Amino acid sequence: MTSLTEVTIQTTETVAKELPGPTRDDVLLPSDLNTVFLAILVLFSALTAAYIAAEVILPVVLAVMLKLLLQPGMRFLGRLHIPRSLAALFLILAVFAIIAGIGTAVSSAAKSWGERLPDSLPRIEERLRFVSEPIEKMHRLLAKADNMGQPAAGGGSNLGLTETLFRGTQHFASGLFETILVLFFLLISGDMFLRRLVEIMPRFKDKRQVVDISQQVEGNISAYLLTITFMNALVGVATAVVMWGCGVGDPVLWGVVAFLLNFVPIIGPIVGIALFLFAGLLAIPTLWQALLPAGLYFAIHILEGETITPLLLARRFTLNPVLVVISLIFWFWMWGVPGAILSVPMLAITKIICDEIRPLNSIGHFLEGDAT
Known part of the structure; x- marks a missing residue:
């Protein structure tokens, strides 16, 4: 009688043969554990830095994404013999002009919906009465659990709404400026980083591969x-x-x-x-x-x-x-x-x-x- 282990091994081998994917010759695996541990350490260090320095790294990542998105436009303007600095400035202004235009167009509409919301809530609640009772029960349970973890009143200080909004706006403006600045220099740099990397490679074969x-x-x-x-x-x-x-x-x-x-x-x-x-x-x-x-x-x-x-x-x-x-x-x-x-x-x-x-x-x- 065939054991369960043998059946499992045979099934695994059959599935492995049917699944497409890279073969052993196509995939280079680490030859020792030191390489694996070093890679894990580098990854952990990079993620830790990304978390701690999020205010610096996030605008850079966003700028890199936008650079890759705008790269075809840079090539098109380059074929028209437009200087890279002017082409980069034009694309950045065009993108943010579109964003600003859309934001202006929808801001008044969003404000209008927000003003209608308080007066319309009772009517919506009446139309959804068949689901309101379970929601209210869940809300009471969540409020009870939240109150259990609240400290006694009177000891804390509340940050004013105006100050909170100001800080949020200031933080957003700072991140936006950093993103635009990095994006501009990434666009005008062109293939500079690639050229430097090619110059480092010792052999022509390596240069071409890069x-x-x-x-x-x-x-x-x-x-x-x-x-x-x-x-x-x-x-x-x-x-x-x-x-x-x-x-x-x-x-x-x-x-x-x-x-x-x-x-x-x-x-x-x-x-x-x-x-x-x-x-x-x-x-x-x-x-x-x-x-x-x-x-x-x-x-x-x-x-x-x-x-x-x-x-x-x-x-x-x-x-x-x-x-x-x-x-x-x-x-x-x-x-x-x-x-x-x-x-x-x-x-x-x-x-x-x-x-x-x-x-x-x-x-x-x-x-x-x-x-x-």
């Missing part, structure tokens, strides 16, 4: 970021059209909201469904019609996330969904909302780099998801 890998990595990363940004913009446009068709006001505002939320995997769409459900209940009198905006937004997200984007990115850009969730949680803990937005692009960039550098191919294969 150039090939660098160009391939940069091209793939730019293609990935452009594809994701383009698809998120399409989601925003489709959502704006849906909100306009459903009779919800300010479709541009909701399109921008959908565009931004789509950069945050998993959590973004969940927040979007809640927001569009709330907007529908606030703007549409009939209950079933009020549920339509959230349902159509969910359908748009499924169509984009499960069909169109995977087809455009192909297998080489697909990621392990478990690692996507872990990356999202980790970088949200490290850097907050900006970390959550950058988590998937950073994971994809890591995979692209590992795919192009032979000793790291095994890591790239581990990060890869199943083709759909």
Whole structure:
């Protein structure tokens, strides 16, 4: 009789033969434990530095992402014989002019919705009475648990709202200035870092390999970021059209909201469904019609996330969904909302780099998801 261990070994060997992936000859593994421990130590040190110096490193990471996103535009302007400094300045001004224009267009609409909210809450609560009782019970339990951990009143000092907002605005302005400054110098530097790296290489074969890998990595990363940004913009446009068709006001505002939320995997769409459900209940009198905006937004997200984007990115850009969730949680803990937005692009960039550098191919294969 065949033992359970033998059956398990045979099954594992069969699955291993069927699964595609790099062979032993294609993947270079560390030859000793010292290399592994050194790599773990370097990784731990880098993450510790990223956490402690987040105010410095986060603008740099964001600037690098924007540089890769704007690189095709720099090449196009370079073919027109426009100086790099002027081209970089033009692209930066164009990007932030678009952002400022959209922000100005939606700010008044967002303020209007905020002013309508207090007067509309009783009506929404009345329409959702069938779910309000469980929510109230949960709220009471959470409040009770929160009060158990509260210190006695009278000993603390409260920071004024005005001072809090001022500090937040000051922090945002400082980070924005640092990002723009680093982005400008990254754009005008061009291939300076690549040239210095090529000059260090001792042999011509190594120089050529460095150039090939660098160009391939940069091209793939730019293609990935452009594809994701383009698809998120399409989601925003489709959502704006849906909100306009459903009779919800300010479709541009909701399109921008959908565009931004789509950069945050998993959590973004969940927040979007809640927001569009709330907007529908606030703007549409009939209950079933009020549920339509959230349902159509969910359908748009499924169509984009499960069909169109995977087809455009192909297998080489697909990621392990478990690692996507872990990356999202980790970088949200490290850097907050900006970390959550950058988590998937950073994971994809890591995979692209590992795919192009032979000793790291095994890591790239581990990060890869199943083709759909």
